[in-house]
Structures are given as structure tokens and as C-alpha cells.
Amino acid sequence: MALRMEWSMEGSFSGAAGQTVRDVREAVYWLDTSLVRVQERANLPPFESDRLGQCARLLRARMLDEADSVTARGKQWSATVGPLSMTLTPTG
Helix, strand or coil: CEEEEEECCCCCCCEEEEEECCCHHHHHHHHHHHHHHHHHHHCHHHHHHHHHCCCCCCHHHHHHHHHHHHHCCCEEEEEEECCCCEEEEECC
């Protein structure tokens, strides 16, 4: 089942993005890829980059632990960890 992935980040480098993904694992991949780009391009101070990495690890763990079973039942899943927010919505 495909999912609509929408995520946002607040703080010194705020923004939002969305796309359709095959499953939760692909959503995790794109979250990780996007955050690496942010950390490379945003020139974040080391403490902010570290905090973003810690929040990303916690969000990733929640996605892998909770989101798969929730979206498999056809329900929307969302979570916020620090400056990161993620919503996964089944599309069909």
C-alpha cells in the first residue's frame, strides 16, 4: 500500500516536504536522505546538527516501531520529535 509522506522541520532551517512512498521503510530512507542534505547545506552549528540527528533517530525508531502497523490498518500515523514532524497517510 502506498503512503503519502509529509514531513516538516522547525528551527533555523525550517521547511516542509511531501511525496508518495511505497512503504514505511522507503519513508525512513527519504527522511534520512533529506536530513543529510539539510545538515550539509544549512551550515548548522554542531550542537544543532547533533540535536537534529538525535531527533531523527528517535523519529525513525517510532516510524519503524509504530507506523507500519497503523498504516497497514488504513489509518494515518503522525509523530513529532523535537523540530521534526512526520505524517504518513495510506493512499489506497
